[in-house]
Amino acid sequence: MTVDKAAAKILLVDDDPAVLRTFRRCLEDDGHEVVAVRSGAEAEAAVNRSIFDVCTLDLRLDGESGLDLFARLRELAPWLRVIMVTGVSEMATAVSVIRAGAADYLVKPCQPDELIHAVRQQIQTRRLEQRVEALENDRLERSDITLQSESPVVRATMDLAQRVAATDATVLILGENGTGKTGLARRIHEWSPRASAAFATVSCPSLSAELLASELFGHVRGAFTGATDNRQGRVQIAEGGTLFLDEIGDMPSAMQPKLLRFLQDREYERIGDPHTRTANVRMIAATNRDLPAMVKEGLFREDLFYRLNVVTLTLPALRERHEDIVPVAEHLLVSFAHRYDRPARRFSREAVQLMLAHGWPGNMRELHNAVERAVIVSGGEVIGVEHLPFARAERVAPAQGLRAGDPVSLEELERAHIELVVAGSSSLEAAARLLKIDSSTLYRKRKLYERSDGQRAVQDAGAAESSQQPTRDTA
Numbered sequence: 001m002t003v004d005k006a007a008a009k010i011l012l013v014d015d016d017p018a019v020l021r022t023f024r025r026c027l028e029d030d031g032h033e034v035v036a037v038r039s040g041a042e043a044e045a046a047v048n049r050s051i052f053d054v055c056t057l058d059l060r061l062d063g064e065s066g067l068d069l070f071a072r073l074r075e076l077a078p079w080l081r082v083i084m085v086t087g088v089s090e091m092a093t094a095v096s097v098i099r100a101g102a103a104d105y106l107v108k109p110c111q112p113d114e115l116i117h118a119v120r121q122q123i124q125t126r127r128l129e130q131r132v133e134a135l136e137n138d139r140l141e142r143s144d145i146t147l148q149s150e151s152p153v154v155r156a157t158m159d160l161a162q163r164v165a166a167t168d169a170t171v172l173i174l175g176e177n178g179t180g181k182t183g184l185a186r187r188i189h190e191w192s193p194r195a196s197a198a199f200a201t202v203s204c205p206s207l208s209a210e211l212l213a214s215e216l217f218g219h220v221r222g223a224f225t226g227a228t229d230n231r232q233g234r235v236q237i238a239e240g241g242t243l244f245l246d247e248i249g250d251m252p253s254a255m256q257p258k259l260l261r262f263l264q265d266r267e268y269e270r271i272g273d274p275h276t277r278t279a280n281v282r283m284i285a286a287t288n289r290d291l292p293a294m295v296k297e298g299l300f301r302e303d304l305f306y307r308l309n310v311v312t313l314t315l316p317a318l319r320e321r322h323e324d325i326v327p328v329a330e331h332l333l334v335s336f337a338h339r340y341d342r343p344a345r346r347f348s349r350e351a352v353q354l355m356l357a358h359g360w361p362g363n364m365r366e367l368h369n370a371v372e373r374a375v376i377v378s379g380g381e382v383i384g385v386e387h388l389p390f391a392r393a394e395r396v397a398p399a400q401g402l403r404a405g406d407p408v409s410l411e412e413l414e415r416a417h418i419e420l421v422v423a424g425s426s427s428l429e430a431a432a433r434l435l436k437i438d439s440s441t442l443y444r445k446r447k448l449y450e451r452s453d454g455q456r457a458v459q460d461a462g463a464a465e466s467s468q469q470p471t472r473d474t475a
């Protein structure tokens with residue numbers, strides 16, 4: 001079975017330390033990152049702190065029901081693949097647990113092979129689910145993006161992007177978070193003669209230097225602990241196509257010389273394989289960081305910067321392309337109304353004024369999310385100020401104003417804290433170091449926040465509908 005084991009994170013819940021020790025050893029030897037806990041409270045805290053792929057859960061925990069804990073974990077992390085661990089006498093319960101949504105069960109005492117096989121199977125399912133979700137998100141996102149712009153600066157950028165797409169030149173896309181850098185990289189690929197081959201992305205801050213090297217170039221079985229299969233890298237997946245390095249400014253410095261060599265010669269070795277390979281890929285990189293300043297501070301290699309900086313495209317912040325706010329919002333309104341089958345048709349005058357007055361620190365992403373939410377929560381044809389999230393956020397205390405001791409959940413406080421630390425840090429890596437969590441966890445948590453904002457909007461819409469209150473037309 002070929003499974004991407006590198007990033008799998010497993011939670012073990014059992015009150016028997018001997019079982020935890022054995023399971024941990026087996027699964028770590030198989031290359032997984034393992035966290036072992038002995039109680040429900042610890043399990044909940046762990047799931048709140050990190051994103052796990054698979055959990056093994058003892059049905060009979062000391063003084064508490066594994067079944068109840070299972071239900072709570074499902075609520076906290078619906079994606080978690082839970083394998084219930086039962087005794088022989090509990091087979092009937094095992095069946096009901098599976099019916100309740102557990103992914104699988106193991107009967108104690110179980111052999112290492114059984115455990116490894118069951119966990120690998122769940123990782124594979126989880127990876128497939130993630131892939132399907134990513135493809136679906138991709139498809140939907142593409143229909144939202146409009147390349148029309150009233151801004152002369154953006155038009156010039158798009159013209160240059162189209163011209164450079166026809167060549168194999170390396171492109172560096174600069175812009176604040178959420179300005180549309182990833183979307184533009186995809187378009188360049190689609191406009192290029194490489195369009196029929198793959199567009200592969202590597203997100204630099206989500207990985208350590210070692211994992212990033214493996215993600216980019218691949219590895220052979222036995223190359224390092226956990227490398228139990230040969231694995232092709234993104235460079236191979238992108239063969240004939242385009243490789244997109246997102247957030248290149250956050251690339252670990254240990255990785256920079258390897259990337260430089262690859263950019264110069266298009267040559268690389270898979271980890272653990274002395275054979276030198278040549279790749280035919282077009283490189284696009286993006287960052288929200290000030291690379292020249294990082295070069296001056298010695299944080300980014302100068303030679304790498306010049307290799308990347310062959311053609312630079314800069315996407316302005318949304319506040320600098322003021323003339324686009326309303327046309328893009330209207331385009332998104334039509335797109336979301338169609339997707340969610342909602343009656344929204346236009347914005348009220350006040351809503352337009354509020355959108356024009358807003359600073360849009362999250363740029364296109366913020367506009368995209370704001371309109372999506374507004375379309376979902378508004379029950380009528382007109383979207384008013386009351387449907388715009390920042391109008392509400394400015395009336396109540398903003399999330400980042402939360403303080404320890406405020407009457408909010410730990411999760412909300414954690415999110416506010418994370419957002420503040422990220423905003424004040426020079427990079428995601430620096431923020432992760434300060435928060436004492438690994439950068440991949442931080443990266444995934446931020447993606448999760450984006451997802452949960454979307455889900456909350458859907459729930460708000462459900463609540464709005466069930467209360468059946470007529471929507472005020474403020475036009």
Ligand SMILES: Nc1ncnc2c1ncn2[C@@H]1O[C@H](COP(=O)(O)OP(=O)(O)OP(=O)(O)O)[C@@H](O)[C@H]1O
Binds near residue numbers: 147177182184328368
């Ligand atoms: N022109 C556009 N029209 C509508 N929506 C857009 C546009 N450009 C970007 N978006 C939306 O904004 C969001 C962010 O876009 P994208 O991921 O390309 O930005 P980014 O600059 O790469 O962000 P980050 O720096 O955080 O990686 C996406 O949801 C995308 O659909």
